[in-house]
Amino acid sequence: MDRKKRVLLAVSGGIAAFKAAAFTSKLVQADYDVKVIMTENAQKFVTPLTFQALARDHVYTDTFTEPDPGYIAHIDIADWADLIFIAPASANVIGKLANGIADDMLTTTLLAATAPVYIAPAMNVHMYAHPAVQRNMKQLEADGFIFVEPDEGYLACGYTGKGRMAEPEDLLSMVDHFFIRKSHPEWxxxxxxxxxGPTQEVIDPVRFLSNRSSGKMGFSLAAEAAARGADVTLVAGPVSLPTPHGVKRMDVVSAEEMYQIVMAQTSHADLIIKAAAVADYRPAETSEKKMKKSNDPLEIKMERTKDILMELGQRKEKTVLVGFAAESNNIKEYALQKLAKKNADVICANSVIEAGHGFQGDTNALTLFFKNGTSADIPLTSKADASRKILDAIAPLMEGVK
Structure with missing residues (x-):
């Protein structure tokens, strides 16, 4: 598809219309071509001029306003869209669509549309739970509409509960996933x-040993795999990153906890990517009370943690196994040793001392070493882009995995 991907945003009446404006801005920034339909009630919350400025296009508000005599507007924009998003979707609009009512620009266009439709409800908690609304939603799901479950939290009406429209960032992720997934059926x-992320190995109730891993590389890989349509489980050490859309997250703290969780996942995994920086050693003894400082030197006896990648390599049959090697010198030599010793299929190696290549940053540069003796360089780029290139390189290895 050489042209921009097209998203038709339908905005109905509700205070969450302000989120739709933010959603429009994010879509445009992500290089989508956006057109907006607004109901009469939506215009009481946000003006059409706001969306016109954000989308840089005419805003459709009236079925009988035809800006171009060569086209029928509601048919033309219905045919134009690659994807339609109703956000916010009021109980009123949901009810109309479920019963085939077309009495305004939004509902008329939706009846003429053949593109996939996502619906992001926004309403009072009791309205959302009402049997009529639930019945209408079930009917629309049966008709092929895809619902974006609302969040729980404080609502504009003063209630706290389920009914708050999903955040613009989450909606954008869903749009991204829709288009990425279409391009990667193999995933x-x-x-x-x-x-x-890192692990933390406890010394006493207030101290631990860890490393500088931010988890950004692993989180980017999980996000990209989920966007492509994979069923992704992310085993995360103690980091403050948000969970990527569509990813099942399991939080751990220590190397032992990560070992136990990962090993429990191995039997059903087609691909394991071990991007975590797991501690190689932990204190042999842990103090239950805070250790008090003194003038004497402190010695902490250390013991080896379990080598997760090594054991995965020993256990694997058809599972594709990808490891990471963060090195300060002799990167190729150590990566190839790790590839052979751990029985991995791919080792992604990078420097931890060159600017932009190591922990905590948003960029990375890697060399991928494959079991068949080949290698591939990924020049310095964002970790999101590096993730795409890593998964593209791994994809041929997945062909024989059922």
Missing amino acids: HNKKVVVTA
Whole structure:
């Protein structure tokens, strides 16, 4: 598809219309071509001029306003869209669509549309739970509409509960996933396990040993795999990153906890990407009370943690196994040693001392070493882009995995 991907945003009446404006801005920034339909009630919350400025296009508000005599507007924009998003979707609009009512620009266009439709409800908690609304939603689901479950929290009406429209960032992720998934059928329903972040090995109730891993590389890989349609489990060490859309997250703290969780996932995984920086050693003894400082030197006896990648390599049959090697010198030599010793299929190696290549940043540069003796360089780029290139390189290895 050489042209921009097209998203038709339908905005109905509700205070969450202000979120739709933010959603429009994010879509345009992500290089989508956006057109907006507004109901009469939506215009009481946000003006059409706001959406016109954000989308940089005419805003459609009236079925009988035809800006171009060569086209019938509601048919033309219905045919134009690659994807339609109703956000916010009021109980009124949901009820109309479920019963085939077309009495305004939004509902008339939706009846003429053949593109996939996502619906993001927004309403009072009791309205959302009402049997009539639930019945209408079930009918629309049966008709092929895809619902974006509302969040729980404080609502504009003063209630606290389920009914708050999903955040614009989440809606954008869904749009991204829709288009990415279409381009990568080979990833659909593959079982992928990704580890990310550091581990913390406890010394006493207030101290621990850890490293500088931020988890950003692993989280980016999990996000990209989920966007492609994979069933992704992310085993995350203690980091403050938000869970990527469509990813099942399991939080751990120590190397032992990560070992136990990862090993429990191995039987059903098609691909395991071990991007976490797991501690190699932990204190042999842990103090239950805070250790008091003194003038004497402190010695902490250390013991080896379990080598997760090594054991995965020993256990694997058809599972594709990808490891990471963060090195300060002799990167190729150490990566190839790790590839052979751990029985991995791919080792992604990078420097931890070159600017932009190491922990905590948003960029990375890697060399991928494959079991068949080949290698591939990924020049310095964002971790999101690096994730795309890593998964593209791994994809041929997934062909024989069922």
